[in-house]
C-alpha cells in the first residue's frame with residue numbers, strides 16, 4: 001500500500017476547516033515557554049480547534065488569559081502546575097514543547113538528562129487521562145524523546161504507533177526556505193522531503209527528488225545540506241545563550257498540527273514527513289524513522305518509502321542510520337529503567 005506520491009502536503013485547501021462537527025480539543029504542554037506561547041497563538045487561529053488547554057509548570061494561566069481574547073471561536077483554558085490531569089481531560093491532540101532548550105556549545109543530546117524525565121512523566125499522564133490522544137513531540141532530543149513516549153505508553157498498555165509523532169517539520173520548513181535562497185525560486189516550489197531524524201547528520205534532505213533541488217551541485221550542494229542539517233545551530237548561536245528556535249518552531253509545530261487535524265477530520269491525501277514508528281529500516285534495527293507519512297482519521301495511515309536517492313543521498317543516509325539507532329536505543333534504555 002505504499003505510494004511514491006508525496007504531492008499533497010500541509011498546504012492543502014482549507015475546505016474541511018469550516019465543519020464544526022470536526023472540531024477538536026487540543027492541549028499544549030509547555031505552553032508558557034518560548035515555543036509554547038507563539039504555538040498557542042497560532043493554534044487559537046486554527047478553525048479545527050474547538051478548545052485549547054494550555055498547561056505549564058509556570059505561567060500557563062497568564063498565557064491562556066492573553067490568547068483567549070483573540071476573536072476566534074475556540075475556548076482557551078490555562079492550567080497551573082498542579083492541574084495536569086484536568087488539562088488533559090477529553091483532549092484528542094496533545095502537543096509537547098515542554099523542556100529545556102540548547103545553549104551554544106550543546107548538542108540536542110545534551111538535553112537528554114533533563115528532558116527525558118519531563119517527557120516521560122507527561123506521556124504517563126496522557127496514558128492515564130487521555131489514552132487515545134495523538135501526541136506531537138517537539139521536546140528535544142526528538143530522536144530519543146519519541147521512543148521514550150512510545151515505551152511509556154506501552155508500559156501503560158495504551159500504545160498505538162499511529163498516534164505518536166516526532167515533529168520534524170522545522171527541517172522541512174528550513175529546507176524549503178534555504179533551497180529557495182540558493183535557487184531564487186519561491187519556497188512553495190522548493191518543498192523538499194526531509195527524512196531520518198531531527199539532529200545534525202540524522203537529518204537527510206532528499207533534494208534530488210524535486211526539480212529545483214536536483215540542479216544544486218558541488219560546493220553549493222554541500223553547503224546547502226550542511227545548513228539544513230545544522231540550521232538549529234544558527235539560531236542557538238544568534239540567540240547567544242537565550243535559547244533556540246522558538247518562532248519558526250511554533251510556525252512549524254502549528255503547520256504539522258494543522259496537517260494532523262485535517263487528516264483526523266477526514267481530509268484525504270495529507271502527506272508530510274514526521275518521525276514515527278516505521279518499518280522502513282526495521283531490518284537495520286531502527287524502529288523509528290521520519291519519512292513522508294499520510295495522515296488520516298486514525299493518525300498515521302500510510303508510511304511512504306523514500307523513493308529514488310542520488311549517490312550523495314545514499315551517503316547521507318548511511319551516515320544517518322548509526323547515529324539515529326544510538327539515539328533511539330538511548331531513549332528506549334531510559335524508558336526501560338524508569
Ligand SMILES: NC(=O)C1=CN([C@@H]2O[C@H](COP(=O)(O)OP(=O)(O)OC[C@H]3O[C@@H](n4cnc5c(N)ncnc54)[C@H](O)[C@@H]3O)[C@@H](O)[C@H]2O)C=CC1
Nearest residue numbers: 030032033034035056057098099100101138139140170249
Ligand atoms: N522539534 C524541533 O524541531 C524543535 C524542538 N525544540 C525543543 O523544544 C523544547 C522547548 O523549547 P523552548 O520552548 O525554546 O524552551 P523554553 O524553556 O522557552 O520553554 C519550555 C517550557 O517548558 C516548561 N516545562 C518544563 N518542564 C515542564 C513540565 N514538566 N511540564 C510542563 N511544562 C514544563 C517550562 O516551564 C517552559 O515554559 C526544547 O527541548 C527544544 O530543544 C526547539 C526547537 C525545534
Ligand SMILES: O=C([O-])CC(=O)C(=O)O
Nearest residue numbers: 102140170232233244245
Ligand atoms: O537546535 C535546537 O536545539 C532546536 C531545534 O531542534 C531546531 O532548531 O531544529
